[in-house]
Amino acid sequence: MSEFLIGASVLLLSAVLLVCLPWLRRSKQTQQDVLTNTRLIKQRLVELTVEQSQGLLSETDRLQAEQELKLALLDEVKDKEVVTGQTAWMLAIGLFIALVISGGVYYKANQLQQITHWQTAVSQLNVLGQTINNGQDIEAKDLQDFALGLRTKLHEEPEDATGWMLLGRVWGALNQPNTAKDAFEKSLALEPDNIGTLLSYAQALILLGTEDELKQSRRVLQRVLTLDPNNINATGTLAIVSAQLGDNQKALEYWLKLQSFLPKDDANYAAVQQKINEFQGIGQNNSELAATQAAEQGGAKRVQITINISDELKAKLPSNGVLFVFAQDPTGQVRMPAAVVKLPLAQFPVSVELSDANAMMPSYTLSSLSTAKLVARISLDENVMQAAGELQGEIILELQADKLITANILINKEIM
Numbered sequence: 001m002s003e004f005l006i007g008a009s010v011l012l013l014s015a016v017l018l019v020c021l022p023w024l025r026r027s028k029q030t031q032q033d034v035l036t037n038t039r040l041i042k043q044r045l046v047e048l049t050v051e052q053s054q055g056l057l058s059e060t061d062r063l064q065a066e067q068e069l070k071l072a073l074l075d076e077v078k079d080k081e082v083v084t085g086q087t088a089w090m091l092a093i094g095l096f097i098a099l100v101i102s103g104g105v106y107y108k109a110n111q112l113q114q115i116t117h118w119q120t121a122v123s124q125l126n127v128l129g130q131t132i133n134n135g136q137d138i139e140a141k142d143l144q145d146f147a148l149g150l151r152t153k154l155h156e157e158p159e160d161a162t163g164w165m166l167l168g169r170v171w172g173a174l175n176q177p178n179t180a181k182d183a184f185e186k187s188l189a190l191e192p193d194n195i196g197t198l199l200s201y202a203q204a205l206i207l208l209g210t211e212d213e214l215k216q217s218r219r220v221l222q223r224v225l226t227l228d229p230n231n232i233n234a235t236g237t238l239a240i241v242s243a244q245l246g247d248n249q250k251a252l253e254y255w256l257k258l259q260s261f262l263p264k265d266d267a268n269y270a271a272v273q274q275k276i277n278e279f280q281g282i283g284q285n286n287s288e289l290a291a292t293q294a295a296e297q298g299g300a301k302r303v304q305i306t307i308n309i310s311d312e313l314k315a316k317l318p319s320n321g322v323l324f325v326f327a328q329d330p331t332g333q334v335r336m337p338a339a340v341v342k343l344p345l346a347q348f349p350v351s352v353e354l355s356d357a358n359a360m361m362p363s364y365t366l367s368s369l370s371t372a373k374l375v376a377r378i379s380l381d382e383n384v385m386q387a388a389g390e391l392q393g394e395i396i397l398e399l400q401a402d403k404l405i406t407a408n409i410l411i412n413k414e415i416m
Contacts, residue, residue, distance in 0.1 A: 146170055161190035165197045172200065177207040198224050199233055206241065207336055209360065217241055232261050239275070244364055252279035271331045274370055300356045301367045301399040303327070303407055307376045308349040310412040313391050321345045322379045325352050325409075327366055330373040330396050339366040345378065353404075371398050376409045390415045 147170045154163050168183030184201035191197065198220050205217035218241050224234040239254035259272045305325060309317070326340035339358035343350065354374070356365040366372065378391040393411035 144174065147174070159190060161187045161194065161197075163187075164190070165194065165200065168197075168204065169200055172204055172207070177204045180204040181208065193227055195224055195228055195231065198227075199231075199237075202234075202237060202241075203335075206237070209336070209364075211245070214241055214245055218245065230261065232258065235261070236272075243279075243368070248279060252276065255279060268331055271371070278370065300365075301369070301401055302353060302355040302404045303366070303372070303374065303397075303399065304351065304353050304404055305374060305376070305407050305409055306349050306351050307393070307409045307411065309378075309391070309393075310410060313411060313414065316391065316414065317345065317378065318380050320381075322381065323350065324377045324379055325354065325375070326377075327354050327369065327372040327374050329369060330371050336360060336364065338364055338369055338372065366399070367401070369399055371396065374407060374409060376411055378411060388415055 147167060150163060150167050150170070154160060154167065157163065164183050164187035168180040168187060171177075171180035171183060181201070181204045184197055184204060187197045188194065188201060202217040202220040202224075205213040205220065218238065221234045221238045221241065224231050225238070228234070235254050235258045239251050239258060242248075242251035242254060255272055255275045259269065259276060262269045262272060307323070307325065323343045323345055324340065325343070326337035328335065328337050337360060339354040339356070340360060341352050341354060341358050343352065354366055356367050359365040373394060373396050375392065375394040380387060380390055391411050392413050392415055393409045395407060395409055397405065397407055399405060
């Protein structure tokens with residue numbers, strides 16, 4: 001802010017000089033003209049007295065001439081006073097305009113609004129951090145502010161491994177896996193055996209989704225199991241990554257290992273058992289093989305979804321909103337959608353079909369799922385990340401190969 005004041009003062013002083021100098025010069029010239037005319041009139045008065053003494057003028061003519069000269073001088077002085085008053089007002093207006101223009105130019109050139117936003121984000125870093133740690137709902141804007149403040153802190157303290165890990169998780173939540181990946185790598189360079197960071201790093205690699213990054217994710221998860229052989233998150237994620245890489249035997253081994261950690265009354269036990277059945281050839285085949293065979297045999301899984309919105313939420317439809325319709329693994333093991341469609345808002349009801357053609361990556365498709373959570377979300381912008389004020393509806397249903405399943409989703413919830 002001090003730099004702004006110094007810069008604004010310099011610009012203002014320059015503007016004042018540019019505006020005032022011409023008027024000061026004119027005022028000085030005006031004063032000089034009045035003094036010159038006064039001297040000339042005094043000289044003429046002396047000459048009139050001499051002419052009267054020489055008999056060239058009568059006393060009456062001299063007095064009349066003196067009166068006319070004095071009146072002329074008085075009129076000139078009054079005219080100059082009027083001009084001086086008008087000049088003062090014009091000068092004041094000019095100074096005001098110069099102040100507004102110089103301030104506006106400096107404000108725009110130095111992006112003071114962005115600087116103020118940055119300073120606010122830095123000052124609120126601890127408050128936002130406590131909100132995130134407490135598990136409270138937080139909007140995308142607050143996450144962006146937290147990332148900005150945290151990045152500033154890390155610039156001053158680059159050896160803070162926990163800070164880099166938190167930054168990576170925030171970027172991941174903001175659906176920027178590339179940036180998240182870089183932050184996790186900086187954290188792991190400082191603390192290579194931090195299990196929490198390793199798991200988050202693996203998730204970022206999975207979201208990026210290339211074969212090389214999936215292989216790197218598998219190596220990272222295997223490192224976690226070396227450090228913690230009974231880690232449930234690493235085991236479940238390794239099962240999914242192995243299937244995506246086509247290693248069905250390893251995928252089955254990890255699903256079996258994961259099930260051994262779960263009590264039979266656990267809500268995820270049945271879902272894991274279903275995965276085991278698929279990989280053992282009971283029911284559907286393994287996920288990637290099922291998707292490939294389904295495509296070859298014309299039996300890919302498809303869902304025709306009709307989407308409507310409740311009467312209570314119709315008034316809250318955003319003018320420039322975007323409709324996202326996507327399918328996810330209902331167990332939550334993989335957050336990335338198996339299929340997603342983005343549409344501009346239109347008159348409800350809206351009908352859309354999800355299939356393997358809508359997959360984000362070839363190795364993870366709708367045919368990879370036996371059960372899917374279908375979500376219809378009206379986003380305020382083109383970011384699929386959930387944010388406060390957005391409208392959503394969802395259902396869970398079983399999929400069937402070689403059959404078009406129909407479903408209805410009612411958007412009836414406002415995200416808070």
